[in-house]
Amino acid sequence: MPRSRYPTMPTTSDTTDSTGEDLRRLILDTTRHLLVQEGYQNLSMRKIAREIEYSPTSIYLHFDSKDALLHALIHEGMMQLHDDLEATAQRHPDAPIERLRALCRCFIEFGLSNPEYYEVMFQLRPERMERYPPEKYRAARRNLTFFAEALTQGREAGRLHVEDASVSASxxxxxxxxxxxxLLxxxxxxxxxxxxxxxxxxxxxxxxxxxxxQSATS
Amino acid sequence: MPRSRYPTMPTTSDTTDSTGEDLRRLILDTTRHLLVQEGYQNLSMRKIAREIEYSPTSIYLHFDSKDALLHALIHEGMMQLHDDLEATAQRHPDAPIERLRALCRCFIEFGLSNPEYYEVMFQLRPERMERYPPEKYRAARRNLTFFAEALTQGREAGRLHVEDASVSASxxxxxxxxxxxxLLxxxxxxxxxxxxxxxxxxxxxxxxxxxxxQSATS
Amino acid sequence: MPRSRYPTMPTTSDTTDSTGEDLRRLILDTTRHLLVQEGYQNLSMRKIAREIEYSPTSIYLHFDSKDALLHALIHEGMMQLHDDLEATAQRHPDAPIERLRALCRCFIEFGLSNPEYYEVMFQLRPERMERYPPEKYRAARRNLTFFAEALTQGREAGRLHVEDASVSASxxxxxxxxxxxxLLxxxxxxxxxxxxxxxxxxxxxxxxxxxxxQSATS
Amino acid sequence: MPRSRYPTMPTTSDTTDSTGEDLRRLILDTTRHLLVQEGYQNLSMRKIAREIEYSPTSIYLHFDSKDALLHALIHEGMMQLHDDLEATAQRHPDAPIERLRALCRCFIEFGLSNPEYYEVMFQLRPERMERYPPEKYRAARRNLTFFAEALTQGREAGRLHVEDASVSASxxxxxxxxxxxxLLxxxxxxxxxxxxxxxxxxxxxxxxxxxxxQSATS
DNA sequence: AATGAATGAGCATTCATTCAT
DNA sequence: CATGAATGAATGCTCATTCAT
Incomplete structure (x- = not known):
């Protein structure tokens, strides 16, 4: 009984980590793995269950629905992207343009190396995101601030021409x-x-x- | 019996035919409508049939398969986008930068006002596009040339800094x-x-x- | 437009052969061909229609139903088997045992070289045969008489031990x-x-x- | 609610299990029944489900696929035939000819009294048998050995003229x-x-x- | 003589989810 | 904490056949 054959996330989430949280982790890791391997369209609760060698019902002990599971996964993805961006930003503390370039590269590389993850993170239809928990939404938005900060610092250093850093980050x-x-x-x-x-x-x-x-245009 | 409740395409395609082409149109229009309402993932032949109040079988009288239907739809969208872009381009024959700006605006507006098309046109997973007929693919690619041409002319007029017009258009x-x-x-x-x-x-x-x-590095 | 690409049966049947009988022949020949190529299970009216390049409806002008078409085909097969057996029998007019052996060989070879034909001729479920026309049924039974005759003559020549030639033929x-x-x-x-x-x-x-x-017991 | 209207197999298989095996049995028995009533060609998972008054999905809880269900059925039939033949053989331990005759009678009676089984056991098209599990195939072949053994013993006793017992059994x-x-x-x-x-x-x-x-003839 | 349009019934299989235990 | 049993709804697609023309 393998049960935990995939690399585990270091519990970034807000779990109180009682004993039974292990299964929750296992589900998330397996789901992520299946997502990458077979794509969002082919992801099913049954397949996850089969893979972790638990019954489908067991998943529902930890996640209210498939959507809830996906949301948790999206959140994890956002957190990982956050970590990646943060590490990148820290590598160029005093060079905003270089930092901006590195952040762009970092984002693209994240997308290309986690294609199916990317799909659920950024391309899920709005109705599936409707119930996405607000606090997770806020956390996700924080990723944008790395770009906004680089823009702001670049402007302050007189090296970037930026009107509204928040809009420009978007x-x-x-x-x-x-x-x-x-590309995907x-x-x-x-x-x-x-x-x-x-x-x-x-x-x-x-x-x-x-x-x-030519600064003219609009 | 509703049967024709959605705005109809003005028969961009090469049909000027008999009576039975009406149903083909109806199917295409209804499919477009369903696409924006429920998304590609939730689109099914049966739903289309239910909506047009015909039997599922009838759809197959006009389209060989679900893929064929989608492909026809994508092609229609591409053709309409082509028409839009062309009209836009002609409005600015001698001002490449203005033209480029107008083309951008045109593309975005097309996307926002035809969300039905947009998902299938540009976000369909590669598997579903594999069998997309080559001649339709070529037609679709032609849309990019409007951008490339504007870039080229802007470069020739010394007003745009462009290395490879084809890459830049992309x-x-x-x-x-x-x-x-x-946005969508x-x-x-x-x-x-x-x-x-x-x-x-x-x-x-x-x-x-x-x-x-500042000569932009690399 | 090919329309008649398969070897034709020499109109063994009882057709009065007006002009439009050609299509009937074409249907039969094509069906036989499809049967051999794709098997009984995969035989459909539509496929036949597609192959002869007529509409499915047209087939119904010549055959009341799929069953009727199959019955006609079975009959043709029986007639061909009849011809084969007859030719075989005539080759050994005075040697009943040899003739019997040749008839056996002939039957088996007919079956092995017309596998799908054989399937419909002899393995069709009884309910599909219920409406098989009696005169055709009688014709089919005639094939058995070749065996019965050889047995009878063998008995008369004192070379075969036969009680009831009709039962033994069966x-x-x-x-x-x-x-x-x-084998099939x-x-x-x-x-x-x-x-x-x-x-x-x-x-x-x-x-x-x-x-x-040893006089065989019972 | 009928649910168990057909004669049940006495659990020949290796199950002595829990409650849920009942449905498995019910499915097998019902399928057998439907087979004789409507034939293999008209057998569908849905019909089975309708007959047992369960949802089609439930069948898949016990059998991976339609093929798997059929294979289980074939195997059951083969095992029962095996038991019948074995019992028959043991009744004539020292009289090979009598035993042979009894085995023949036994086989025919099995076929006539289990028409449900017969079609799937011996007439299924080769494609459907391709994935028949090898160990089940071997078990099935064992039925032939009863005939071969009787032939061999008859030969050894000088009472039967047999060249290759294995070919002759076939x-x-x-x-x-x-x-x-x-007959069927x-x-x-x-x-x-x-x-x-x-x-x-x-x-x-x-x-x-x-x-x-006359031993002459080839 | 031939067809185009249309359909109701059917297929094997998969899905997310529930509920009693 | 975990499951086995069960389901209703859905999927794309094919079928034999009918009917008005």
């Missing part, structure tokens, strides 16, 4: 999200080299905030 | 796609005004191609 | 049918050589009618 | 199978008395192995 996010999405959906023209595409996307995104000669 | 597309996606998925922070977000996204995207004082 | 038929069935169902042990099996089956079947030293 | 099986098949398919001429037909079939089959005066 548009940067949009660009990165579009980049990841097209394999919609990019085969003639275009992936790495060139990514580099260009990041470069142009950042160029949009560098002071320009 | 990164612009990525930005726009990300923008539309986040209702992932944007409620505190941010939609119109501001869109305008900013477009402006920054284009700024990325304006000549800058 | 038991011989049963043996042959069993032999063909097992691939139920024979792989260690047993097909040809040896067939030869043995025939030999033993005939030996059952040769005069024995 | 041809005897073929004869019996043909006999049963024609109701293909026998109504003028022929069933019992006469069966007796004759068995007698002639065995006569084929008695030493003959």
């Amino acid at each position: 548009t940067i996010w949009a660009s990165l999200h579009g980049t990841v999405s097209l 959906a394999e919609r990019l023209d085969v003639q275009i080299d992936r790495e060139t595409f990514i580099t260009t996307a990041i470069r142009q995104t950042i160029r949009g905030y560098l002071p320009s000669t | 990164t612009i597309w990525a930005s726009l796609h990300g923008t539309v996606s986040l 998925a209702e992932r944007l922070d409620v505190q941010i005004d939609r119109e501001t977000f869109i305008t900013t996204a477009i402006r920054q995207t284009i700024r990325g191609y304006l000549p800058s004082t | 038991t011989i038929w049963a043996s042959l049918h069993g032999t063909v069935s097992l 169902a691939e139920r024979l042990d792989v260690q047993i050589d097909r040809e040896t099996f067939i030869t043995t089956a025939i030999r033993q079947t005939i030996r059952g009618y040769l005069p024995s030293t | 041809t005897i099986w073929a004869s019996l199978h043909g006999t049963v098949s024609l 398919a109701e293909r026998l001429d109504v003028q022929i008395d069933r019992e006469t037909f069966i007796t004759t079939a068995i007698r002639q089959t065995i006569r084929g192995y008695l030493p003959s005066t």
Whole structure:
């Protein structure tokens, strides 16, 4: 009986960690694993149950519904992304532009290396997110602040041209999200080299905030 | 008997035919409608049938399979987007930057006002696209050339800084796609005004191609 | 438009052969062909229609139902088997035992070389045969008389030990049918050589009618 | 609520278990019943479910697939046939010819009194048997050895003329199978008395192995 | 003589979930 | 804490057949 064959998350979540929380962890890890392996569309409670060698019913002892399970998973993903971004940010404490570039690269790499995770984190239909718990939502939004902070510091250092850091963080996010999405959906023209595409996307995104000669437009 | 309760496409396709083509249209229109209402994941042949008040079998008289139906829909969407972009391009024959901005706006507006199409057009998982007919694929790709042409002309006029027009067209597309996606998925922070977000996204995207004082590294 | 790509039956049936009978023939030939190629289970009116490039409806102009079509086909098969057996019988006019052996071989070979045909001819469930037209049934039964005649002549020549030629013809038929069935169902042990099996089956079947030293009890 | 209206198998299998095995039995018994009533071709999971007044899903709690269900059924039939043959063989330990005759009679009676089993046991198309588990296949083949052993002992006693006992067991099986098949398919001429037909079939089959005066023919 | 349009019934299988234990 | 038993609803798709034209 394997039961715990996948790398475990270091319990980032707010679990009070009584004894039986182990199964909760096992479910989450297995679900994540299945998600990556078979995709969101093919994820089913039964498969999770089969994989952990418990009955489907047991999952419901720990999660109210499939949605609740997914939400927990999204949250974990957001937390991991947070950790990744944070580590990245700390590597460039005094160079906001470099930091911004690194954050962009970090986001894209997170998406590309966790494709199915990415799908549930950012592409789940709004109705499935309706019941997403507000405090988790707030935590997720915190990821954006890394971008906003870099922008703000860049502006304060006079090196970036930023009007509203919060809005700009969102548009940067949009660009990165579009980049990841097209790559994951394999919609990019085969003639275009992936790495060139990514580099260009990041470069142009950042160029949009560098002071320009023609400041005219709108 | 409702039967035709949704706005109809003005028969963009190559049909000018007999009576029985009406049902084909009805199916396509209804499918589009269901797509925006319930999303691709919840779309089923039976639901379509129920909605048009025909038997599921009847759909198969007009489309070989669910995939074929979706492909037809995607193609229609691509063709309409093409028409929109073309009309937009012609409105600014001699001002590449203005044209580029208008094309961006056009794309975003297309996405926001045809959410039915958008999901299947750009977010369908690669497996479902595998059998997408090559000639339709080629037609779809043509939409990108409007962007590439504007970039090229802007470069030739010395007003845009563009290395590879084809790659850049793709990164612009990525930005726009990300923008539309986040809006449709209702992932944007409620505190941010939609119109501001869109305008900013477009402006920054284009700024990325304006000549800058600081020569952007790599 | 091919329409008549398969070898045609030489109109053994009782058709008055007006002009439109051509389609009837085409349907029969195509059905036979499909049967051999794809098996009885996969035979459908639609497939036949597709193959002959007529509408499914058209088939119903010539055959009342799928059953009627199958019955016509069975009849044709029986007639062909009849021809085969007849030709075989005529080759041994004066040697009843040899003739019997040849008839057995002929039957088995017919079965093995027309597997799917054989299936509908002899293995169709009784309820599908209920409405089989009596005159066709009688014609089919005539095939048995070749065996009965050989038995009778063998008895008259004092070379075969036969009580009731009609019953014995049936038991011989049963043996042959069993032999063909097992071979077609691939139920024979792989260690047993097909040809040896067939030869043995025939030999033993005939030996059952040769005069024995031990007068067989009961 | 009928639920258990058919004769039950006395749990030949290796289950001596809990309560839930009852449904498994009910499914098997009902399936057998439906098989004889409607034939293999018309057997569907839904019909079984309807008949046992459970949901179709419930069947899948006990059998992985339709094939698995059929295989279980075939195996049960083979085991019962085995028991019947074994009991028969033991009744004639020292009289190989009598034993052979009794085994033939036993096989035919098994077929005629278990028509439900018969079709799936011996007439299933090879495709459906492909995945038949090898150990079950081996068990099934063991039934043939009763015939082979009787032949061998008859030969050793100098009372039967047998070349290859294994091949001959198969041809005897073929004869019996043909006999049963024609009877079950109701293909026998109504003028022929069933019992006469069966007796004759068995007698002639065995006569084929008695030493003959004319040993000549190949 | 031929068809286009349409359908009701059916298929094997999977799903998330519930409930009594 | 965990489960076995059970289900209603759903899935894409195929079938033989009918009927008005």
